[in-house]
Amino acid sequence: MKNIKLADSKKSSITKLDNSKQNKRICDTIFSKKSVPYLLLMPAFAFYAIFWLAPVISGMMEVFTDMDGNFTLIENFKLMFQSDLFGESIKNTAIFAAVSVVLQYFIALLLAVLLNSKFRGSKFLMFIAMIPMAITPTAVAILWKTGLIKEGWINSILMFFNIVKKPIVFMNAEGLSAVLLVMLIDTWTVTPSVMIILSSGLQGVQKELKEAAYTFGASKWAIFKDITLPIIKPSIITSVILRLIAAIQVWAIAVMVLGYGKAPFLVERIAFYVDVVPGLPTSEKIAFTLSFTTTVIVLAATVIYLRISRRKTGGNN
C-alpha cells in the first residue's frame, strides 16, 4: 500500500510541478524542460526498482546461498540436477520449444497468407481462426480434457468415423507422446496470435511491388520468397521470439490436462515444487534455482535467435 501511495504522491507532485512551471511561461514551448521526461518516467523507475529489480536480485541471492545463508556457487544447482525428472524436463522443454515454434510458425504463415488474399468470407474466416487465442488457458485445458478422457469427444469422433474400434486412453500418455499431446493443444491455442502478427506484416506489403514482379514474369513462389518474406521479416522475428519465450515457459496445459509429472517441463517443475511440495527448504531452493535457470535459458535463446536472424539479414544485404 505504502508503495502505491509513494508512486501516487510522486505522480501528483509531478503534475503540480508541471502546472506551476507552465503557469509562469505559458507560451514557451512545452518540450524544452530537460527534467520533465525524467519526472514523468520516475514512477515507472520506482516501480521497477521495487517490484522487479528487488525480486530479481533477491531471487538470485537465494540461488547462490545455501540453506544456512552461506554463499555457494553450485550447491543449489547440484540440488536441482539431482531433483526428480530434471533431466527429462530439460529434454522435453527443448523438444517442445523447437518443434512447437516451427510448427506454429508454418501453420500461422500459411493461414496468414491465405486469409490475406482478400476473398468473400475471408474476414469471417479470420475471425474464426482467432477464437482459440481468446480463450483463457485454464479453459483451454478443460476444453481439451473433456476431449481426451476415455469417454470424451475425441474418442466420440474417432468412433463415429470408424477410425478406431476401441476408445483410446489418451490420459495415460507418457514420455514423448505426452509432450506431443501438449504440443498439439498448445498449437491449437497460440497459432492465431502468431498469425495476427504475420498478417499485419503482410498488410504492409505493397500490392504494386508484387504486381511489378508479376509483370516481369516472376512466379508466385518467387514473389513470395523474394518480395513478401523479406518485407515481413520484422514480423517474423517478433512472432518467433514471442513464441520462443512462451514455449520455454510451458506448463499450464501439461499440468491441467495430464497432471504433474506426466510431461515434465522446466516451469512445470517450478509449479510442482511450489504447489505440491511447498514449505520444504530444499523444494524452495530447487524452485528458485529452476526459475533462475529458466530465465537464463529464455534470455540465452532470445539472444541466440536474434544473433542468427541478424546475421542472415546482413548476408542478404
Place this chain on the structure above:
Amino acid sequence: MDRLNTIQKTVVAIILATMAIVVIVPILFFLNVAFSSDVEMSKFPKSIIPSFTLTVKVVPADNGEYEIFYDNGEGYRSILTTKNPIKLENHFRRQYNVSVPGEKLLRDFSQTRINGPMEFKYQKDILYNFKQFFAIVNNALPALKNSIIVSLYTIMISLTIGSLAGYAMARYKFKFKETINVSMLIVRMFPTVGISIPMAILLIKFGLFDTMLGLALLYSVPNIALTAWITSSIFVGINPELEEASMVFGANRFQTFMHITLPLALPALAASSMYAFLTAWNDTISALILTNENQTLALVVYKAIGTTSSGIQYAAAGSVVLIIPALVFTFIIRKYVNQMWGGVEL
C-alpha cells in the same frame, strides 16, 4: 492481379475448411459438456449439439411407485423406482439438470395409471451447471469478485504509471531513451514465475501477501512496459500543435491534457487496460504462488479440474464464465497485438 486455377482454389478451400473445423468442433463439444447433465456425461459417443430437453419413459409399478427409464444411447434402462416426491425431485435435478417440483412430477406420472407406459419431456435447467459450480466450489463467488478486483487494480497501476512513461517517451527527446526502451523489453522477457517466488517474500514483508493489491503489483510488471509502448505510439500520432494551440488560448497544462490529449489517446488507453485485464484475468501460476485464501477465478477453476474426470461439467461451466470477458476483450484489442513487444527494432 492473377487468378487461382480450380485445383489451387480447391486446395485453399480444403485448408481453410480444415482450419475452421479444427477450431470450431472442439469448442462446440466443450460447450456441450458445459451444459450437460450427469447422465449425459456418461453417454458415449457424445453428440456435438447440446440437448435442452430430457425425455424419460415412465412405467407404473406396484404400490403406487413409478419406474423411470432413461435412454443413454444404447436403449432405455431402468434407473429408479420410487413414489417419494423428494427423491424424484433430487434425482431429476442431480442426474438430468431438470428442476421440477416432485409433486408435479408425480402428478404428471399419474397419467400412466390410465394410459400405460408413457414418455415425458422436460425442459432442462440450462444454468444448472453454473449454479452448481458456484455451489460446489465454495470460494468460487469470492474468487470471481477477487478476479475483478485484481484486474481493476492492475489496470489502475499500469495505466497511471505506464501512460506517464509513454507520454515522456513520445513527447521528449532525452539521453537514455533507447536504453529505457530496451530495458523494458528485457523486463517483459523475464519469465513471470522467475520473479513470482521472490515477489512472494517481498510481499510478505510489505504485508501484501495473499492480497489482490499484491497480486496486481506483479501483474503490472509486464503491463507497465506494455502500456508505455502502446500509449507512446498513440501520443506520437497526436499533433503537439493541438496542445500548443490549446495553451495559447489560456488552458493550463492539466486542462490541455484532460481536454485535448486524453480524449485523443483514449483508444490506446482502452487497449492497454484490456491487456492489463487479460493478464490478471488469465493468470494461474502467479496467483498460485502469491495467494493462499484469496484465490482468483482462474485459479479456482484450475483447482476444480483436479485429477479425476468426474464432475468435469461443473468445471467446464466455471470456465465458460472465465472465457466470456476474455473473449470479448481479446477481440477488441486484436489490432494492438503488434504493439506487444514495443515495436522495438529487434
